[in-house]
Amino acid sequence: xxxxxxxxxxxxxxxxxxxxxxxxxxxxxRIAIWLLRAKGEFAFEFSGAIRSAKEQVAFCRxxxxxxSGQDGCDxxxxxxxxxxxxxxxxxxxxxxxxxxxxxxxxxYHSLGGKxxxxxxxxxxELRIDSLVQRIKNGEVNEIILAVGSDVEGEATASFLAxxxxxxxxxxxxxxxxxxxxxxxxxxxxxxxxLTLFRAxxxxxxx
Amino acid sequence: xxxxxxxxxxxxxxxxxxxxxxxxxxxxxRIAIWLLRAKGEFAFEFSGAIRSAKEQVAFCRxxxxxxSGQDGCDxxxxxxxxxxxxxxxxxxxxxxxxxxxxxxxxxYHSLGGKxxxxxxxxxxELRIDSLVQRIKNGEVNEIILAVGSDVEGEATASFLAxxxxxxxxxxxxxxxxxxxxxxxxxxxxxxxxLTLFRAxxxxxxx
Numbered sequence: 001x002x003x004x005x006x007x008x009x010x011x012x013x014x015x016x017x018x019x020x021x022x023x024x025x026x027x028x029x030r031i032a033i034w035l036l037r038a039k040g041e042f043a044f045e046f047s048g049a050i051r052s053a054k055e056q057v058a059f060c061r062x063x064x065x066x067x068s069g070q071d072g073c074d075x076x077x078x079x080x081x082x083x084x085x086x087x088x089x090x091x092x093x094x095x096x097x098x099x100x101x102x103x104x105x106x107x108y109h110s111l112g113g114k115x116x117x118x119x120x121x122x123x124x125e126l127r128i129d130s131l132v133q134r135i136k137n138g139e140v141n142e143i144i145l146a147v148g149s150d151v152e153g154e155a156t157a158s159f160l161a162x163x164x165x166x167x168x169x170x171x172x173x174x175x176x177x178x179x180x181x182x183x184x185x186x187x188x189x190x191x192x193x194l195t196l197f198r199a200x201x202x203x204x205x206x
Numbered sequence: 207x208x209x210x211x212x213x214x215x216x217x218x219x220x221x222x223x224x225x226x227x228x229x230x231x232x233x234x235x236r237i238a239i240w241l242l243r244a245k246g247e248f249a250f251e252f253s254g255a256i257r258s259a260k261e262q263v264a265f266c267r268x269x270x271x272x273x274s275g276q277d278g279c280d281x282x283x284x285x286x287x288x289x290x291x292x293x294x295x296x297x298x299x300x301x302x303x304x305x306x307x308x309x310x311x312x313x314y315h316s317l318g319g320k321x322x323x324x325x326x327x328x329x330x331e332l333r334i335d336s337l338v339q340r341i342k343n344g345e346v347n348e349i350i351l352a353v354g355s356d357v358e359g360e361a362t363a364s365f366l367a368x369x370x371x372x373x374x375x376x377x378x379x380x381x382x383x384x385x386x387x388x389x390x391x392x393x394x395x396x397x398x399x400l401t402l403f404r405a406x407x408x409x410x411x412x
Contacts, residue, residue, distance in 0.1 A: 005302060007274035009259040016252040021240050022233050033299055034227050035256060036263055036272070046222040047256040050241060053215040054249040057242055066242070068213035093239055096211065 010036070062134065064110030064127055065092045075108055082106040086134065087144040088160065090114045090153070098146060106144075109134065114152040115159055123159060132167060142174040149180050149198075216242070268340070270316030270333055271298045281314055288312040292340065293350045294366065296320045296359070304352060312350075315340065320358040321365055329365055338373060348380040355386050355404075 005011065010032055017028035035043045057066050060073035067073035075081065075095070085106030089095055092110045111126040134140065143164055147153040161175050181199035182191060191199070211217065216238055223234035241249045263272050266279035273279035281287065281301065291312030295301055298316045317332040340346065349370055353359040367381050387405035388397060397405070 005280070005305075007263055007272055007280070009255075009262045009274055010272055013255045013259040016248075016255045019248070020237050022236065027228050029299075030228065031226050032259070036259060042222075042225070043256055043260040047253045047260075049215075049219045049222045050249055050253040050256075053219040053238070053242060054253075056215045057213055066213055066216055068215055074211070074213070093235075099211075 059092065059110075059112075062130075063092075063095075063108045064112055064130075065095055065108060080105075084139055085142045085144065086131070086140055087146050088131065089146050090148060090156070094146065104144075106142075107134075111147075111156070114147060114156040116152045116155075123163070126156075128160070128163065132164070135164070135167060135173065136169070141172065142176065145175065145177045265298065265316075265318075268336075269298075269301075269314050270318055270336075271301055271314065286311075290345055291348045291350065292337070292346055293352050294337065295352050296354060296362070300352065310350075312348075313340075317353075317362070320353060320362040322358045322361075329369070332362075334366070334369065338370070341370070341373060341379065342375070347378065348382060351381065351383045 006014070013032045013035070014025075014028045017023055017031050018025055020028075023031070035046070056068050058070070059065070060067040060076055061070075062072055062076045065073040065075055071077065082105050085104075086109050087095075087098060087104055087106060088109050088111060089098070090111055090113060092112075095108045095110065098104055098108075109127070109131050111128065111131075113121050113126055115121060115123060115126070135143070143160075145157045145160060147156050147160075157177055161177075164173065164175055167173070179202055180195075181202050182188075182195065188196070212220070219238045219241070220231075220234045223229055223237050224231055226234075229237070241252070262274050264276070265271070266273040266282055267276075268278055268282045271279040271281055273282075277283065288311050291310075292315050293301075293304060293310055293312055294315045294317060295304070296317055296319060298318075301314045301316065304310055304314075315333070315337050317334065317337075319327050319332055321327060321329060321332070341349070349366075351363045351366060353362050353366075363383055367383075370379065370381055373379070385408055386401075387408050388394075388401065394402070
């Protein structure tokens, strides 16, 4: 018996959609059919939006954030930002949550990952040289390590702290790490042991 | 304070992704960033797959299923299918679940919707004329109404049954409706009243 199904173009579209994160086979089929039936030029516009994002957007060669074209990103081009402090994050996407707090107005630097021996990612795979270069060139006097609090984040933070302390700058450079402790709104009963341990360890006098 | 965020191309891509069914703002952002970082030419291929599906795929002019090009769909072009029976469904996507049961080897006809006064969809908005034409031209002797068992499906089925009975064919035409009753694996305790009522009403002698 011949197996009848969607035309090849739909099958191909579904197989691409299935590869997107968080999209299962059912959703992929639903989205594909929805796209074919979407009003007006939506499907063409969507196709164009993917193409143009992929063509135009590159990583900023200074901080590693997303930039349109070769002129650096919105962070690096903003003359109002404090050039004395660089906040180091794992991924470019980590910058926006920090930005949204409104508590930081300095510059950012994305490492492009974290030290993770299991995934074969060592210090050489991270954007550490360009960070050192920015520290040497500029008037930076504080580096905030805003990496994750998982094992790899810890390893990355401690490696970076050691590495940056060894730079001979001729001026003081403070290296800090964002606090670890109780998340906002979290009750003590729901906190795990390690979080509580770190919250106690990092207690501040009032 | 200037609001810093993603470059315009990424914002545009996210706003398109957010319009897809089942994709919220968080998923849209995640998928957009994933697409930018996807290995090789995936993003371009995905963009091309959308464009080519939208360009190549049309509704089959006979049954209303998806077809690549103007030559009709795989169902209508299959010479091995039984031409005496047409299974009427609401949407082209309803054909594949029926096909997967393996219990039906006739032809299909999609109405393109169901009678729904609240959405301003009356019989004139449905592909009923082309169904009547197929019945008149062919050697069809049974029409299976495989529409939904919701209120609109019921209305559509009863309208169609009346309408098709009035065609003067000069040969008998059986009009049937797929059974309503207990779903497979469902216990009596979880069935609603209407399902049980219909299951009793449609009981078969053993």
